[in-house]
Amino acid sequence: MPGYDTSELVCLRCRDERTRCFLNAVSGRPYARCVKIRRLAKEGTMTESTNEFETDDIIEEPAVVAPHTIDRRGFLRGVGATALLGSLAALGGCAPAAQKEPANAEAVAEPLSVDGTEDCDIVIVGAGGSGLAAAVEASEAGARVICVEREAAAGGGEAGVEGIFAVGSRMQEQEGVTNLSTGALIRRELEAAQQRVNGPRYVDMVHNSGENVNWLLDHGVTFMSVDADNGTEKVFHRFEDDKGAVGYVPHMLKAAEDAGVDFRYNTLAKQIVMTDGKATGVIVIDEGGKSIQINASSVIVATGGFAEDFEMVSKNDINTEDAVYVGMPGHDATAHNMLIAAGAKDYTQNTAYLMALAVRGLPGYFEGGKFSFLIGVAAPYSIWINENAERFVNENFSQVNAMLMTVPTWPNKKTHILMDQAMLDIYMNGEQSAVDQLNDGLASGEVLKADTVEALAQAMGVDATALADTVERYNSYCAAKDDADYGKEAEFLMDFGTAPYYGFHVTPDVQVAIGSIQTDRNFNAITDAGDSIEGLYVVGVEGAMLWSNIYTINIAGGANANNVNSGRMAAKHALSRL
Template sequence: MKDGNYNEKANGVERPLNLAIDIKNNKIKQVDNKSTDISDLEQGTLDKMSQRIIDNQSVNVDTVSGATISSKGIISAIKQAIADAGGDIDDFSNKVSQNFSKADDDYDSWIREPQKIEKTIQTDLVIVGSGISGLSAAVQAGQDKIKTLVLEKNGFVGGNGSGVKGMMSAETKMQKKAGITFKKEEVVRNELETIQYQADGSFWVDLVNHTADNIDWLIDQGVQFDRVDDYHHTCPLPTFHWFKGGRGAIGYIPFMKKKAEELGVKISTSSPVTGLIFKDKTVKGVYASIDDQVVKINAKAVIFASGGFGQNRALIKKEGWNTDNMLFVGMTGSTGDAYKMALAAGAKDTLENSAPLITNFVQALPLGNGRDLLAGGPALWVNQDGVSFTDESITDRNAILQSQPFKSIKNGYLVFSREMFAKYEDNLQDLSEEEQKSMKGIDDMNHHDSTQALAILDKAVKTNKGNSLFEADTLEELAGKSGLPKDEFTNEVKKYNEFCQNGEDKEFGKAKKYLVPIEKGPYYIARLNQSLAISIGGIGENRHFEVVDDKWNKIPGLYAAGIDSAMQYKNIYTINLGGSCCAHCVNSGRYSVKNAKKYIEKLA
C-alpha cells in the first residue's frame, strides 16, 4: 500500500465524521478525528473502534455496543482508506470477536464462575450501568466516599438516558418561581388512579417526597434545566422539568459523568458484566470483560442500573406482546442481563407486571411521536375481523394506553380518510409560535403542516414498507386490499359513521369531540404495529431498592435502580405525568446507594 494520510468520511447517527487515517508500512497506524464538533458518544466510539482495528490490523472486529451505526461508519471509512492506498481489504478482514453473550434461557450461567479469570480486583461497590440511574448512583457514591466502580456495557455513558427530555417533580423552587402551585399528594393520587391502585403506594409517596430535593441536588451537581411546564399541554399537572436542550445527553449526562469522576468514581466503558458472584445466598461482586480480559471484581454490594430488557425480543414476548413486526428503538445493549442475573440469584420475577414504553406505529409511515392518528382519538380502529374493539380516545387518559388493547388481538388496523389525515397530522396548528419554537430540535414530534402531511402519506402509500398501508376510493376496495372480511368491515365503518353523525358512541362511549366520520374518500387503512423504546421493571425489590425473593426476603448485597426495578408501575407506565420514570431513575440511583452504604458499613 502507498504510505499516506487519507481523509475519509465516517457516517454516523447524528452526522458524518471527518477522519484522517494514517497508513504506513502496509499497516493502519492511526485514526484521528478532524471534525470540529464531536460528541462524547462519537469520540468514545471512535476511540474504541480505532483501537480495536489498529491492535488487530483488521476491520472485521465487533462493533461498540449501543453504537452500531457509528461503528460501521468508522469501519467503512477505514476500508475506503485501505482501498485508496491500493490495499486489499481481504488482508484486513480476519475475524476478531470478544462476544460474551449467553443463551437467553440459561439464567444459571450468569452465576457460574468463568473457566478462566485473568485478573482480580477489589472494590466496595459495583454499579452496573451508567444511564440516568447509574450516574445518579455514581455521584451519590462518590459523595458518600464509597470506593466505587461503574461498569458500562456500551462504549459510552448515558444509555437510554441520553434521549430523555426531562423529569417529573413536585413543589420545586422552579415551579414556585414560575407561579405553579399544587400539592404533591395530587401527583400520588393521579399516578395511583391511573394504575388502578395495583402498586404499593408507598413507593410513590417516597418518590414524590424526594423529587424536589433531587432536583436541587442535581442542580448542585451541574445538571441544567430549561423550564417547567405541562409538556405541551399533555400532563394534568405542570410537573415536567425540561433538561437543557431537551435531552439528557445535553443537560444531564455530561455534568453527572464529570462530577462522578471528580469525586473519584471510576467509570469503565465497553465493560459488560458477564456474571454475578453469588455465594452463600449473598452477592459478593461480579465478573466482567474489561479491556478484553475476564475480570473478577470482588465487591461488598452491587447495584443493577443497566437499562432493562427493551432489546430482548424473547422477554418482551414473555410479557404477552406480539413481537412479529415490533420495532425496537431503544439502546441495543438493553438485553436484560441484570434481570437474568437477579433471577439466577433467586429474585422475585415481576416481568409479567412490568410496564414497557410501547406506542403504535405504521411500517410505511415515518416514526412520529405516537400522539397523532396512530395513537387513536379521531379515527377508527378495527381488529383482524374488521370489528371495532376499543375506545380510540383512551390516550386522553394516558398516552401509553394506545398500545394496550393490541395485546389482546391478532392484528389491529387504523381506518381514516385523506381529509382526516390532513387535519389531524397538522401538528403545528394548535400551538403558539413560542411553543412551536420550543419544540423544534428538542422534541421528537414530526413538525409539518397539512400539505406536508399529505405528501408524506402519498409517498408512504407508494413505497408501502411492510405491506402495511393501503389507499382506495371505496370501503369495499379497501377491505379487499387489506384482506379484511368485506361485509363486516364495511358495516363497521357505516355503524361508526352513524355514531359520529348522532354524536353518541353506543358501544364504547367514545367522547363526542373524537367522533369524526369517515365519509369522503380516498380511504386508507394501515396496520398498526408496536414500537418499544424501553422496558420498565422486572426485578422485585422493596422500598430500600434491595432485591427480594418470592417471599420478600432481601438478597444480601444486591440492589436494583432505574428501569431494572420500578415497582411503582404495574402493567401501565403512567406517562400522563411525563418524566416520572426519569424521576424514579434519579431517586432510585441515589437511595440505592444510601441504603447500600448502611449494608457495607455493617460488613466492616
C-alpha cells in the same frame, strides 16, 4: 468498507438524506437503522444506491434511531398543536453513540470461570441516570466504587431526558411555588394505576424529590426553568438545552470522576456472585474480552430494562411479529436474566412500556413522520379494526394518556386504522411532506387504498362481509350521535363514506420497558419468597415498581425522579453495610 460510500447511503425508511443511516462508532460499518435496508442487505441489493457492498458488512440488529434524534418527551407529547394530550412526562432518551455487540444472556446458575479478580466496596452496573446518581452518592461518602458500563460512554437513557419531577426544590421556592400538595399528586398517580403499584415507593420518591433536585444543583447540574410541562403544576425541572446529555450527564459524570469512581466502559456484566445467599460481586467481560470477577460488599444494577428483547416483551401478550425497537442499544435481557439467576423475583408480569404505533417503513416521529405516533393520537375520527375486521376500542381513547396507544392492539394479529378521504384530508392538513409519505406507504403496501369497502377489505386481507358490517354499524352510530359499542364522543363520530378509502397497517415502535425485577423499599432485589437479597440492589427503570402495565405519566418527570431517588437510596443503604 471497499466500494461503499456511506455518505451516499439514504435510509430507505423515508428516502430523505437527513435520515441517512449512521455509522457504528466502534466498527465503522454502516448501521442498519431501518427494516427495509436490513432486508435489502440480506438480498445483496440496494435499489436506492449505486454503491456495492458485502452483506456481511451490515450490522444485523433491531432498527434503532440515531442518538441525536431520540427525545422521549417529544415522543410522548408529539400531538403538539392538536391539544389531544394531557400531562405527559419524560422517561429517558437516547444512547451513547457506540454499541457493544453482546447478545442476550441466558440465565446461568453455575459460576463462570474468571481470568482475574479485583476488589472494591460497591460495584455499579450501568452508568445512566440512576447509575451516576448512585456512583456520586457512594463515592463522595468515601466508598471505593467501580462502575461498569457496556457502552462506550456514560449517559445511557439519561442523555435524552428533558428534566425531572420535584416538589420543594430551591428553584420552586424562588418562583413562589410552595403550595403543592404531595398527597394529592401521589393519590392521582395511584388512582390512575388502579392502586396496582407501590404506594410507599411513591411516598419516598415524591417526598425526597425536592432535596434530590437541590443535590443535583449542588453538583452542577444545569436547568433552564421549572414549569408545568404539559400538566398543571409547576413540578417539572427542565434541563439545560432540554437534554440530560447537556444538563445532567457531563456534570454528574465529572462529580463521580472527581470523587474517584473507576469507570470501565465496553464492559458487560454477566453474572452476580452469590455467597451464602448474599451478593458479593459481579463477573464481567472487559473491553479486552477477559472475564474479571469484581468483589464488592454490594452490587447496584442500573441497566435500563429489556425492551430490545422481543421474546421478553411478548411475554406480556404483546404481538411483536411486526414490531421495531427504536430505543437505545444495549437494552436486551442480559441484566434481567443475570438477576433472575441470582434469585431475584420477576416483575415482568407488570412491566409498563413506552411504545407508539407506526406505519412500518415510513419516517419515524423524530424524522418528521406523519404516520408514526401521531396516527395513534391525532385521528380520533378514524376506525380501528383487528384481523377480524372488528372495532375493538373507542378511537379517541389515547387522549387520556398517549402511552395507552398500543395497549388495545397488543392481542391483535394485525391492526389497521381506517380513514375515508374526508377523514384523511383533515389528518393530512395539506402538508406536502405527509402526501409524500402517504405515497411511499401506498407504494410499499403498508397503506392500502380502494374505491369500495369490499375492495379495501380484500387489500387488507380481512373478510369483506365483516368489514362492510363493521362500517355500516359504525355509520349508524354516527347518524345517531351515539357510539353504542365503545362510547366514543359524538364530536369524533364521523361517517365513513367518502371514497377512496384507506387502511393503514400499524405496528408498535418499542422504546422502553419499565419494571423488570421486584425490589423492597431500599431497592434490594427480593426473592420469590419476598425476602430481601442482601447486597443486591436494582435501581432506575430495571427496578421500578411505580407503574404496572401502563405508564400513567401523570407526574411530569416522574420516571427520572425515580432514577435519581432509587440510585441515591440504594447507595445509602449499601454504604450502611460497609
